[in-house]
């Protein structure tokens with residue numbers, strides 16, 4: 717079980733089914749100390765509402781709420797759909813390739829798009845599920861860029877749990893992260909509440925690769941908080 721889970725969706729994402737408070741109350745019941753709610757960026761038709769970003773302040777005592785957004789590629793040059801007017805309220809910016817991006821363009825195109833996005837958008841903190849079956853990515857090239865930018869590569873439990881990645885593919889990603897010495901984050905990517913905080917599908921893979929714990933940014937609440945705060949100026953300064 718994760719003590720800090722930095723990727724979850726409410727029904728403000730088209731793919732989510734729970735309210736913010738349902739997720740936070742479940743986090744509290746599970747003993748999770750911090751939860752990032754990271755609904756999709758506007759290109760996936762999510763509801764991006766000012767009261768969540770502007771007015772909701774840690775509504776469930778004992779669970780630190782991080783406000784995030786899982787952004788999408790707006791083009792293949794690395795532009796992302798991060799609304800600048802909300803950036804000042806964001807603690808975390810995630811980027812993943814989602815169905816608004818054309819399929820079948822090949823590994824080099826998707827790898828370059830993510831590398832360009834990291835270079836062009838210092839607000840990005842996490843690259844989500846690069847082991848997606850639909851959009852192949854060169855793990856070592858991506859991880860090397862992530863390392864230089866201090867960006868964390870996501871090890872996404874749901875992908876393995878739901879069969880959208882495989883243990884073999886996830887192991888190749890973990891191995892690339894270890895070889896390039898980039899940071900990683902282990903997340904549930906919760907859409908349905910039973911997924912919250914779960915890491916049991918990827919934890920054994922990290923252990924089998926002897927992945928160094930000190931490269932896991934959400935290994936404990938204090939480390940996660942320090943890492944997030946060390947990068948927050950990249951959001952606050954966006955105009």
Ligand SMILES: [Zn+2]
Pocket residue numbers: 786812813814844845
């Ligand atoms: Zn995603």
Ligand SMILES: [Zn+2]
Pocket residue numbers: 723724725786844905
């Ligand atoms: Zn997600």
